[in-house]
Amino acid sequence: MGPLVPQEIIGADWNLFIAFVVGIGFGFVLEQAGFSSSRKLAGMFYGYDTVVLKVFFTAAITAMLGLLFFSLFGWIDLSLIYVNPTFLGSAIVGGIIMGAGFIIGGFCPGTSVCAAAIGKIDAMVFIGGIFVGIFAFAEGYPLVKDFYMSGSLGPIKLSDILGLSGGFFALLVIIAALVMFKLGELAEKRWPREEY
Amino acid sequence: MKTKYMNPYLAGVLLGTVLLMAFFFSGRGLGASGGVKSMVVAAVDVAAPEHTANSEYYSKYVGEGKSPMKAWLVFEMIGVLVGGFLSGAFSGRLNWKIEHFPGITANRRLIFAGMGGILFGFGSQLGRGCTSGSALTGMANLSVAGFVSMMAIFGTAFALAYFLRKNWI
Numbered sequence: 001m002g003p004l005v006p007q008e009i010i011g012a013d014w015n016l017f018i019a020f021v022v023g024i025g026f027g028f029v030l031e032q033a034g035f036s037s038s039r040k041l042a043g044m045f046y047g048y049d050t051v052v053l054k055v056f057f058t059a060a061i062t063a064m065l066g067l068l069f070f071s072l073f074g075w076i077d078l079s080l081i082y083v084n085p086t087f088l089g090s091a092i093v094g095g096i097i098m099g100a101g102f103i104i105g106g107f108c109p110g111t112s113v114c115a116a117a118i119g120k121i122d123a124m125v126f127i128g129g130i131f132v133g134i135f136a137f138a139e140g141y142p143l144v145k146d147f148y149m150s151g152s153l154g155p156i157k158l159s160d161i162l163g164l165s166g167g168f169f170a171l172l173v174i175i176a177a178l179v180m181f182k183l184g185e186l187a188e189k190r191w192p193r194e195e196y
Numbered sequence: 197m198k199t200k201y202m203n204p205y206l207a208g209v210l211l212g213t214v215l216l217m218a219f220f221f222s223g224r225g226l227g228a229s230g231g232v233k234s235m236v237v238a239a240v241d242v243a244a245p246e247h248t249a250n251s252e253y254y255s256k257y258v259g260e261g262k263s264p265m266k267a268w269l270v271f272e273m274i275g276v277l278v279g280g281f282l283s284g285a286f287s288g289r290l291n292w293k294i295e296h297f298p299g300i301t302a303n304r305r306l307i308f309a310g311m312g313g314i315l316f317g318f319g320s321q322l323g324r325g326c327t328s329g330s331a332l333t334g335m336a337n338l339s340v341a342g343f344v345s346m347m348a349i350f351g352t353a354f355a356l357a358y359f360l361r362k363n364w365i
Contacts, residue, residue, distance in 0.1 A: 023277075032283050032287070034201035058209055058211075058212065063219065083339045084329070099356070100312075100319075102353045105308060117277045118280060119291050138236060170338075193365070
């Protein structure tokens with residue numbers, strides 16, 4: 001049955017409308033969870049608020065299990081789901097630069113748009129920075145192209161590398177997440193902070 | 197203070213459901229930086245069409261029959277703006293504000309926000325996606341790239357937290 005648009009069960013004309021509706025859900029939930037506050041997001045890295053950990057891993061696990069069960073019931077063809085390809089070197093260095101941007105700027109791109117939507121001026125400045133950073137990458141592309149394209153492993157899955165079934169791998173992720181949730185709860189008691 | 201936001205585990209289940217719907221309907225996950233990339237490409241294409249046509253980077257996205265703004269992530273990000281605004285209106289959180297730790301000035305907060313945005317923008321292109329597109333979506337479909345991005349982003353932020361502590365605590 002699914003995915004509906006790639007299998008032309010729903011016309012491709014509807015795809016951008018679906019994107020818009022999905023975006024509304026995405027933005028609404030991020031804001032309700034408190035991701036529109038840089039101080040709440042940064043709390044993750046100082047232990048006073050671990051909402052990022054809880055929402056992020058609960059969401060990843062929910063979607064992961066959803067995909068596995070939908071596939072099991074024959075509701076979705078996983079071979080038609082886009083899996084982002086792995087380029088090890090650029091993924092690691094890009095991730096390091098993003099991590100620095102996160103702790104310096106207090107947002108990531110999705111959360112900054114959500115925060116700007118409710119009037120946070122610091123988020124609007126952060127978004128301006130994203131434009132500058134992407135423009136710098138685009139203009140400097142010839143310089144970084146070789147590194148950007150190196151270490152290509154294709155759209156590989158971690159479960160396949162480890163030789164585990166998707167379901168068993170998901171179970172390990174759930175156990176790891178439960179341990180981290182517990183650590184998060186302990187951290188919030190250890191480094192409490194009110195009024196932010 | 198803390199009760200005014202949704203329970204984080206409930207929010208996680210809802211966010212995961214939104215992500216699952218993106219997979220089920222469109223065969224792809226969420227994203228954010230990719231939408232901004234499309235806007236950068238479109239803006240440069242308007243300002244300097246010859247430059248985009250000749251550039252190795254921009255030429256992938258522009259030209260006959262290609263419109264960088266008619267992209268899934270652009271429409272999704274417009275939705276994020278609307279959804280975030282609706283949530284803020286619903287919960288009484290709409291107001292112009294420079295949010296910062298009281299120990300620093302608003303100007304310092306803005307300077308660091310701008311620098312962080314520049315780094316995140318650049319890194320998201322090098323890393324082929326940000327926290328939503330690479331880390332969250334990638335983890336949900338068990339992609340190696342997703343787990344690598346997640347660990348690199350959060351690991352670096354934790355490693356640098358000590359040096360940035362005066363901005364936050």
